[in-house]
Amino acid sequence: MNLSPAVVVDDLCRRYGPRVALDHVSFSVARGEMFALLGPNGGGKTTLFKILTTLLPATSGEVRIFDHELRSHAHAIRARLGVVFQSPSLDRKLTVVENLRHHGHLYGLRGQVLRERIAAMLDRMGLRERAQDLVETLSGGLQRRVELAKGLLHKPDLLLLDEPSTGLDPGARRDFNWYLSHLREQEGVTIILTTHIMEEAERCDRVGILHQGRLVALGTPDALKAQVGGDVIAIQGPRLETLRDQLSKRFACNPVLIDGTLRIERPNGHEFIREIVATFPDEIQSVTFGKPTLEDVFIHQTGHQFWRAEHER
C-alpha cells in the first residue's frame, strides 16, 4: 500500500494582478482522509479549489496529487479526480441519463460498464424515477444530486467538492454526508471539500482554515478547538469598552471586542462568569458561555467574526 499523501500543496501562491488570492499556502492530505477547507467566501477557498481541479495555474509553488506534479501531469491526474462544482455543470437541455452518459464518455467509459455504473449511481442517489427527465425540470436539490452522481460516476480516487451541501435540504444533506463517509470508509476515496458551514467542517478528519489567502489554522477539529483557551464567554452590555478595560485589569485576561460582543477565552468559564457578574452587575446585559466551536477557532486566529469577514472582502 502506498502511504505517500494523496495531495501535497507546497508554498502555493496565486495572484490576480495585484490582488493576492493565495499567500504561501502549504498542507497535505493523506490518502483516505476527509479534509475540509473552511473559510469565509473570498478567503481563497475557491481559488485553491480551482487550482486543485487543474483549471487554474498557480502563480508559484507546487501541488502534487498522487505523486504527480499538477501542471506537468494534468491529464493523468484528471482521470483520477472527481469534481463537484458549486455552480451547476449539467446540461439543462439533456436528461439526467444523457448527462451521465456524456460524462462517462469523457472519462473513457462506455457500453455495458457505463450502463451499469449509471444504473448504480441513479439508485444510490435516488434518481431512478427521474432518469429520463430533462435536468431543467428538476428541483435544485435533485440537480445537485445529479451533479454528485456525475462527479462519482467514474469512481475517482480523489473527490473535490466545492460547497457540496449548498442547495440540499436537511434530509438530503444527511444522506449525502452519510454517503461521503461511506465512500471514504468502504472505497478509500480521499475527499477534499470547501465549506463555510462549521458543522460540515466538524465532520471532517482535518480542517484547514483559510482567511485572506492564508492558511491560518490546520488540524483536527478537536485539536483546533483545544487551541482556544478553554471556554468561550460572550458578553453583551451597555459600555463594553469600559468593561473590557476593567476586565483585563482585574482578571488578567484578554477580552476582545468584536461586533458589539465582548469575547473572552477562559478555562473554567462557568466560575469566571459567576465572578464577573458579581463584580460588574450593571455592565452586563447577557452572557453566553460555550465550548469552543470552529467559529471560535476562526475568531481566535484572525480576530474577525467569521460572517463579518465575508462581508468585508
Place this chain on the structure above:
Amino acid sequence: MHQVLLPVSTLWGREIVRFLRQRSRLVGAFAQPLVFWVLLGSGFSASFRPPGSPEGSGYLEYLYPGIITLVILFTAIFATIAVVEDRKSGFLQGVLVAPVPRGSIVLGQALGSSTLAVLQGALFLLLAPFVGIPLSINTAVLVIGVLALVSFALSNLGLVIAWRMDSVQGFHAIMNLILMPIWFLSGAFFPATGLPIWLVWVMHLNPLSYGVAALRRSLYLHNPLAVAHLPPLAPALLVTLAFALSTFLLAVVTAHRNEE
C-alpha cells in the same frame, strides 16, 4: 483509440441533440436567410445584374450560393454562441476537468456545429431548381463536400472567438465586426468585378471568397462559362481546405490559452 474518439463523438452528438431540442435555432438559422434571400434577391433584381453573371440570370440566382453560405455562417454562429453559454452555465468547466485533450473538445464542438450547418445548407440546396440550377448527383456530392469544409472553417473561426468570450453580448459585437464582413466580402453578396482596387484585394485575401467560389463552381458544373471569372475549382478547394485546417489549429491553440 476510443479514448480519443469517444469524447469527440459524445460532444459532437450533444450539439445535435441540443439543436433538435431548441426549435428556435432551426428557425433562426434557416428561415432568416430564406427571408433575406427572397427580399434582397427580389429587391435588387430590378436594378442590379451582377457583372459576369450568366446571361438571363437575375440577382436572385446570383445571391443563391451566397445565401447558402450565410445559412452556414448563421448556424456556425449559433453553435458557437452555445459554447459561450456552456461556459456561463458551467457545463464547460465539467468538460475541462475531464481527462480529455483540448483538441478533442474543440474537434467535438466544431464537428457538431459543422454537421448542423451542412444539414441546413443541404436543405437549401433543394431550392436550386427554382433558380434554374439543375441538381445532378455530381453537383450535390461536390456541393456538400464544399459545404462541409466551409462549415468546419467557419465553426472553428466562431470557436476562436467564443473561447475568448464570457458573454453572449460580447460575442455579438465581435460577430458583427468580423464574421459578417467576411461574408459580405466573399463574393457571396456582390462580385469582385468593377470594385475599387483595395476592395478587390480584400476580397482576394478573404479565405471565404474561395469557399464561395468553390461552391459556385460546384453549382455550375453544367455551365462552367457562367462562373469563368472565378478561381478554378481545384485551387479554390485547396485554399478552403487550408482555411479549415488553420482555423482548427487556431481554435485548439485558443482553447489551450484559455487555461492560463
